[in-house]
Amino acid sequence: MGIAVITMKASVIEMFLVLLVTGIHSNKEMTKKVKRPKNTVPQIHCDIKAGKIINPEFIVKCPAGCQDPKYHVYGTGVYASYSSVCGAGVHSGVLGNSGGKILVRKVAGQSGYKGTYSNGVQSLSLPRWRESFIVSGETTKAYETTPEPVALMQALTISAAEPPHTSLPKPSPFIISATSSPRPQPAGHRSQETGEVDLWKPGSVLLDAGFVPKEELSTQSLEPVSLGDPNCKVDLSFLIDGSSSIGKRRFRIQKQFLADVAQALDIGPAGPLMGVVQYGDNPATQFNLKTHMNSQDLKTAIEKITQRGGLSNVGRAISFVTKNFFSNANGNRGGAPNVVVVMVDGWPTDKVEESSRLARESGINIFFITIEGAVENEKQHMVEPNFANKAVCRTNGFYTFSVQSWFGLHKTAAPLVKRVCDTERLACSKTCFNSADIGFVIDGSSSVGTGNFRTVLQFVANISREFEISDTDTRIGAVQYTYEQRLEFGFDRYRSKADVLSAIKRVGYWSGGTSTGAAIQYALEQLFQQSKSNKRKLMILITDGRSYDDVRLPAMAAHHRGVITYAVGVAWAAQEELEIMATHPARDHSFFVDEFDHLYQSVPRIIKNICTEFNSQPRN
Numbered sequence: 341m342g343i344a345v346i347t348m349k350a351s352v353i354e355m356f357l358v359l360l361v362t363g364i365h366s367n368k369e370m371t372k373k374v375k376r377p378k379n380t381v382p383q384i385h386c387d388i389k390a391g392k393i394i395n396p397e398f399i400v401k402c403p404a405g406c407q408d409p410k411y412h413v414y415g416t417g418v419y420a421s422y423s424s425v426c427g428a429g430v431h432s433g434v435l436g437n438s439g440g441k442i443l444v445r446k447v448a449g450q451s452g453y454k455g456t457y458s459n460g461v462q463s464l465s466l467p468r469w470r471e472s473f474i475v476s477g478e479t480t481k482a483y484e485t486t487p488e489p490v491a492l493m494q495a496l497t498i499s500a501a502e503p504p505h506t507s508l509p510k511p512s513p514f515i516i517s518a519t520s521s522p523r524p525q526p527a528g529h530r531s532q533e534t535g536e537v538d539l540w541k542p543g544s545v546l547l548d549a550g551f552v553p554k555e556e557l558s559t560q561s562l563e564p565v566s567l568g569d570p571n572c573k574v575d576l577s578f579l580i581d582g583s584s585s586i587g588k589r590r591f592r593i594q595k596q597f598l599a600d601v602a603q604a605l606d607i608g609p610a611g612p613l614m615g616v617v618q619y620g621d622n623p624a625t626q627f628n629l630k631t632h633m634n635s636q637d638l639k640t641a642i643e644k645i646t647q648r649g650g651l652s653n654v655g656r657a658i659s660f661v662t663k664n665f666f667s668n669a670n671g672n673r674g675g676a677p678n679v680v681v682v683m684v685d686g687w688p689t690d691k692v693e694e695s696s697r698l699a700r701e702s703g704i705n706i707f708f709i710t711i712e713g714a715v716e717n718e719k720q721h722m723v724e725p726n727f728a729n730k731a732v733c734r735t736n737g738f739y740t741f742s743v744q745s746w747f748g749l750h751k752t753a754a755p756l757v758k759r760v761c762d763t764e765r766l767a768c769s770k771t772c773f774n775s776a777d778i779g780f781v782i783d784g785s786s787s788v789g790t791g792n793f794r795t796v797l798q799f800v801a802n803i804s805r806e807f808e809i810s811d812t813d814t815r816i817g818a819v820q821y822t823y824e825q826r827l828e829f830g831f832d833r834y835r836s837k838a839d840v841l842s843a844i845k846r847v848g849y850w851s852g853g854t855s856t857g858a859a860i861q862y863a864l865e866q867l868f869q870q871s872k873s874n875k876r877k878l879m880i881l882i883t884d885g886r887s888y889d890d891v892r893l894p895a896m897a898a899h900h901r902g903v904i905t906y907a908v909g910v911a912w913a914a915q916e917e918l919e920i921m922a923t924h925p926a927r928d929h930s931f932f933v934d935e936f937d938h939l940y941q942s943v944p945r946i947i948k949n950i951c952t953e954f955n956s957q958p959r960n
């Protein structure tokens with residue numbers, strides 16, 4: 341920031357203080373001049389932030405409707421000055437929805453503000469702010485007789501273009517402009533026409549003066565702290581390659597890239613937050629999400645990172661991040677998607693597929709940037725060919741970058757920022773609805789009967805309908821059995837929900853005996869053999885009677901292969917047999933209804949248990 345600007349600011353503030361004092365001293369005269377009763381309380385808009393009004397204590401009149409969530413309030417009881425004055429009034433219970441007068445008192449900045457829901461207003465959390473305020477009912481003080489409201493009014497209508505000693509503030513109407521720019525802007529806006537400093541632009545001179553004690557005016561803290569780009573609210577973890585093979589020069593390029601990204605992202609508490617983990621043999625957190633909460637601090641910290649050396653254990657680093665990084669203590673925010681960007685020089689020295697799957701299942705979106713990846717004759721050395729595509733949730737190229745040379749890496753910064761901020765498309769991490777291969781094993785024995793068989797198919801369709809079905813989301817397959825077994829359709833046969841549902845409808849009733857054990861064995865070989873390694877394998881078996889063969893061994897084989905088995909019995913099904921087939925604990929995986937017409941009751945219970953089980957998976 342130029343010295344000139346600082347000097348200009350300082351002089352404007354001085355001028356302002358003089359005016360304020362003048363205003364108070366000549367209060368009587370002034371009130372006469374402006375023909376305003378001295379107890380007039382200024383009316384402000386809902387979106388006026390406390391930081392815009394420099395007085396340490398003031399009374400204002402709020403209009404109705406300030407409980408609207410668009411007027412952001414940060415904190416509870418004590419509010420960050422970045423909050424709507426009137427919104428805080430409603431949140432604190434001092435102000436009703438119909439508006440009214442409130443007394444506002446400035447207090448010191450806090451290291452954290454906690455959002456709560458109160459009096460119909462949801463306030464937000466903010467890690468820190470330079471100044472706070474509290475609100476109380478204005479009747480608690482005899483303010484009507486003091487000059488402050490009038491002084492405040494002058495403050496609010498002041499024009500820096502007017503020489504302070506020769507004329508009093510214009511008797512213009514109350515003119516706080518209702519700007520609600522989400523971020524403070526560089527200081528010192530000048531109106532082209534009049535040369536007046538627009539004192540009420542966010543981030544302009546008086547705003548800063550309100551935040552910063554006068555003696556600090558010459559320090560850096562005049563720089564407005566950005567709240568961050570609200571259109572890119574993500575919690576981001578960069579995994580950077582610190583392995584020995586990368587070399588000093590490339591490591592420096594990597595840091596420069598990180599700094600470029602930090603700059604482009606506009607880091608801040610209401611926008612993206614970014615932490616960095618460096619990996620080599622082992623990973624280590626350089627800084628977490630809340631260590632540096634603006635782009636400038638982050639860039640300074642990035643510059644200081646030193647290379648760890650060692651191997652390139654990316655899989656281990658991803659597991660580390662899944663387990664440790666996105667914790668509340670590290671600044672993880674509930675409403676912001678978790679994103680990991682992995683930088684890899686060449687290829688990893690360990691496998692990434694499994695650790696990435698677990699990361700995605702815990703809700704982390706993974707991007708891979710491979711720089712100078714393996715060329716054809718190097719591919720034989722790779723631990724895991726095509727590792728980047730195995731790590732990401734879609735192989736359509738959105739989540740992967742392949743950069744030919746470190747020296748061209750800088751061109752990736754802008755497209756990366758664009759994709760990371762595209763929060764709509766980040767919803768591709770795994771959920772219980774989009775990450776399974778579900779194989780139905782359907783009893784087609786004679787005892788079921790044609791009508792009931794239709795009900796069973798309806799049941800299969802009703803369960804399938806709950807899932808997100810596509811070739812990259814949940815896939816459905818089906819086997820029908822009697823003494824014999826047949827594959828009705830495999831996992832990769834149909835790629836949409838509509839196709840799956842119509843295929844279920846078309847399954848023809850077979851009729852015959854009941855060899856459930858053999859059917860499980862068959863399903864493992866013919867159906868689950870084709871399941872992808874990154875899918876959860878769920879078998880849902882429906883039977884109406886006791887099996888002719890032993891189910892014990894096939895059931896154990898299913899458990900060993902990681903196929904989670906739900907056993908659904910109807911009518912003559914033997915409950916102890918259901919419990920043997922079902923995955924442990926049996927009470928969560930076996931269901932019994934006494935007749936086919938009651939089968940529908942198990943649909944929501946099965947879905948619920950599938951999701952509960954999914955969500956209770958450990959994060960490592």
Ligand SMILES: *[C@@H]1O[C@H](CO)[C@@H](O)[C@H](O)[C@H]1NC(C)=O
Nearest residue numbers: 795798799802939940941943
């Ligand atoms: C399937 O869903 C339909 C529509 O909700 C319902 O009428 C029917 O009873 C359900 N049947 C089974 C077996 O779940």
